Amino acid sequence: MLVVMQATASAVDIERVCTAISDMGYQPLPMPGAQRTTVGLIGNDRRVDGSHIEALPGVAEIIYVSSPFKQVSREWREANTQVTIAPGVTFGGSDVPVIAGPCSVESEAQIMAAAQLVRAAGAVALRGGAFKPRSSPYSFQGLGKDGLVLLQRAKAETGLAIVTEAMDDEGAHWVAEYADCIQIGARNMQNYSLLKTVGKLRKPILLKRGMAATVQELLLSAEYILAEGNDQVILCERGVRTWDPSSRNMFDLSAIPAVQKLSHLPIIADPSHGTGVRDRVRPMARAAVAAGADGLIIEVHPDPNKALSDGAQSLFPQQFSALMQELVPIANAIGRRMPTLAAR
Amino acid sequence: MLVVMQATASAVDIERVCTAISDMGYQPLPMPGAQRTTVGLIGNDRRVDGSHIEALPGVAEIIYVSSPFKQVSREWREANTQVTIAPGVTFGGSDVPVIAGPCSVESEAQIMAAAQLVRAAGAVALRGGAFKPRSSPYSFQGLGKDGLVLLQRAKAETGLAIVTEAMDDEGAHWVAEYADCIQIGARNMQNYSLLKTVGKLRKPILLKRGMAATVQELLLSAEYILAEGNDQVILCERGVRTWDPSSRNMFDLSAIPAVQKLSHLPIIADPSHGTGVRDRVRPMARAAVAAGADGLIIEVHPDPNKALSDGAQSLFPQQFSALMQELVPIANAIGRRMPTLAAR
């Protein structure tokens, strides 16, 4: 921690800051500059809360130089963490697995059709919401536990791994029972009680970036899960709030190299929510792989014109299939591989 | 709902959209323009999900003209809802009650000192976190249930109403038992499971605006609570995400008249989180009252330099007291009143 003094700070002000640092049990190191003095704090092992020092007379700013995260950081573990959610479906290695399927599970016919078509096109996992967080209480809220049963049936039929969202403690236990990976949605990224709950489960977690979360906040939320003993966490960039009405969200692909530098955890990309517009899903899915994403999650619907939610951003089956073909040479160009499931 | 066609849309494209609208059970009304055609949808009683129409060939854009909210809107109830959290503490009328106190309950001595000083200065309710949502799992997380007991003791001593945060279902039940108003924090504004839980409780709710929530999203989150039968909801502007590093948040005071036009619910302002910098709390608290806020919530600490959290934005006792004096003529200038508790 560094305490930057105002140019007009007096010797007494600087002394007062040094005393406050000593009182906290650390050693102060004043460093006079031509324009202003900075006081360092020696001996802290992790982030110190210096907000009360910020309040002392003559203090301009507090700067934290220690990283606020611990177990999620590359400094804690240098090699990539590989998260295997089902046999042959590993995130964080050289494979770039694709999770695909509809926004919501709507019916047995719909989810079976979706599962078969995404598997045929090369996806290795199936997405589909049973519990749906909707902005309005009057929108379709998902089939709930019945949706989980249908997802399990789709898995039995196709061999696809299942990824689906949980919105609360009870839901998390249900999802853990029926699925291979528990998704925590953007709106719950800072629902710390839920993060602690899933940190205690022994299931892989897909943690989506919040609507306006910084990369640091995303990593701190992951830290909540690791701190409970679960290091099987896959992060996900899914677009963030934008002031540009031409897009539903702003797809922040540079978060991918940013996270990969700071953390050993895998990070995948969701070009469907990331753009919110079907025409942009295909170019941005390609861009995500070229940027080094450790996987993709894509909305595909057997008949998007009849979808109960997110129809406008769901790919048509043939669009998804064409996209999967395009991704192969791009992955290969950077030394990676698009995995497929063995024939059954 | 209006479907705007591309300038290049063919007659067949327009016909297809009309058919889709008929299939949904509504009546289509095409409206040709010089540049492009718009198709209206007649007969919808509430928001229709037209995302699959957005996907049809020749469609440029879908525009929703129905308001997505119902019970929270002024069209549903024209007069202001008044929320009384304790005798003499009413939000939504001509009073402008002030809730004040420390960020966290730290000890009996601290919370008692805080309660006495804010009451003496003119506050009518006490804030103080027992359950603290912290970005890092390694930061102080609050005293939990013990903190609630201390708050109750402070109430017994001073007569101040108690406002404190709940982060999950279990916490909500505890807070409902010990406090007068349950706060839902910014990070949980879209935790729909928690919103449903507190919607079923018969306690006033203070719902803070999410970090990057639009006014519409804030109102839709309130709608979740009202839809469960609880209309005792106070909204709160507390600053939103900003790209300007000179401020912790951007305090969006114009959300106050914006909400008051759309909804009958009261809205208060939190200049402490709204700015994150002590020096700005006083001018911005004044500004909030002048803008028509229905109340204030302010961080004050008996000794901010020793606060366990948010020290840099907590007011010193004498600053708070001076601010309370300044607010009286401003409230009066717009026909409102700063209430105080009767002497005990």
Place this chain on the structure above:
Amino acid sequence: MLVVMQATASAVDIERVCTAISDMGYQPLPMPGAQRTTVGLIGNDRRVDGSHIEALPGVAEIIYVSSPFKQVSREWREANTQVTIAPGVTFGGSDVPVIAGPCSVESEAQIMAAAQLVRAAGAVALRGGAFKPRSSPYSFQGLGKDGLVLLQRAKAETGLAIVTEAMDDEGAHWVAEYADCIQIGARNMQNYSLLKTVGKLRKPILLKRGMAATVQELLLSAEYILAEGNDQVILCERGVRTWDPSSRNMFDLSAIPAVQKLSHLPIIADPSHGTGVRDRVRPMARAAVAAGADGLIIEVHPDPNKALSDGAQSLFPQQFSALMQELVPIANAIGRRMPTLAAR
């Protein structure tokens, strides 16, 4: 300047940074921490460009502790700068002058009517665009030099000071000849050639904050003007880009205390552009005065329903007049005064 090293940086990495600092002519001061080392740079008198050091192996981050501005800062000049644009119209003292008038000068009848009504209500200066920066090349671009002549006539008739925008060098010279204060609009806040031009003129400048400019960038743009010898600069908060579609801009009133702490220059507020919605102008104008703004600039039109531009945010004459009455007790509550022109 401080160079924060990565936790994994080697002694060689640290040594390399020290050498680079020495090569720049400064003295390096390494400060080992428990987690990572920070290297300070001693002896710099103003901001050093350390971007090439950021690139050295083992460097995590560069932190600048010197303020990047000079003549605009309170450290350069402690007392407020007072800018008098005409007799009795001074920004930066205890007065809170109001500049009011239409978005554009449209005709002699319109600007004369506007001038008379704003003067009668208590404004001391007249605004009105002759050169209009419009997003579309096909929108009304203003009357140009003819508009300046009409403004001058309005001044002769009413005694109001004239504030109007210049968009380029030639326009700046014309405005300097006909008006009392040259406005630089938000879109040109970083048009450095224009800033240098008006820095050489001997006229007061009203510099509006750019659409997404930080407080620091606003002050650096003002620094361009002062660096050319013109310290008669009034800053203006006019709302910034927002992701909330409920508002045209987000009115960042906390920029007012933020600027006043960092700089001696006066800062006024523009609630008309700041909100973009007529109903919010009145509460937010009150809020700006309560927050300590050194003046206001407000759009008023004799007949907003017929305005050629910005009709929806222009006040009706009677609304403006009511607002001016409301502002008096608010200004007085914080020890300030709403000035008026002497009767003629």
Place this chain on the structure above:
Amino acid sequence: MLVVMQATASAVDIERVCTAISDMGYQPLPMPGAQRTTVGLIGNDRRVDGSHIEALPGVAEIIYVSSPFKQVSREWREANTQVTIAPGVTFGGSDVPVIAGPCSVESEAQIMAAAQLVRAAGAVALRGGAFKPRSSPYSFQGLGKDGLVLLQRAKAETGLAIVTEAMDDEGAHWVAEYADCIQIGARNMQNYSLLKTVGKLRKPILLKRGMAATVQELLLSAEYILAEGNDQVILCERGVRTWDPSSRNMFDLSAIPAVQKLSHLPIIADPSHGTGVRDRVRPMARAAVAAGADGLIIEVHPDPNKALSDGAQSLFPQQFSALMQELVPIANAIGRRMPTLAAR
């Protein structure tokens, strides 16, 4: 244009809106809905300014359905515009030309070394600022006209096309004389006087997106240039303002497909400014090509550690060379080609 009425609007309110539309010379078409009425305006040929209608009693909102742009839109010209800045250097076709070089021209030795190394690696055009827009008036402002002479010398030596920025009218004429393409920087994207000036020149223009410009605003600024008769415009995504301190800007790659859908003009990407961090330039340059960018502009310096500006985001020569190799298979995967200059 559509006028959405409030649910509470009276028949008189609706009639008043219809009259206002008739007064403007158009035909009103009321469309009653279950919840509220919408009034359409028939017969407008281009964007109408309805802001004064927004002000009428009972009006909730004005919605513009006509596109505000004309010559830049795909509806105006369906096929891609190809912009050739020099023989063999064409943007908007199947080629993906790369413009590379240092942030600033610093010396003859530096720019010659830069030109040779970027040409050897496969770039077809040289960038390098002679006129530099810097946030601070005290930063290095470029070599000015001398820099242009050096760029011309580099062209003579290597055959690379020259792209460099102009900041004002006088500079634009100089750049037009010495270079192949005039860059308008982000800070001047809405400097309409400068846009009109370069619209009258017969030189290709590279127009960079403003710091917080929407896609629509970028296209409207291009419209200013086309409206003056110059359709040789290349757009450029260069990152936009972000609230995430982990990045200098947010690189909005989805603007590429968004622009390509709306406009026939080519759009390139600048991953150097787009990310501001050297480590992210390589993955994001690959991502830009995969997303369909019509070209790239990249900062490369012979010795980034000694750069006078932007050192931290400039690639080292060998990094640039490795990147150029990686781009070939990615371009090929989507049917495009990385062009190179013929040997000399």
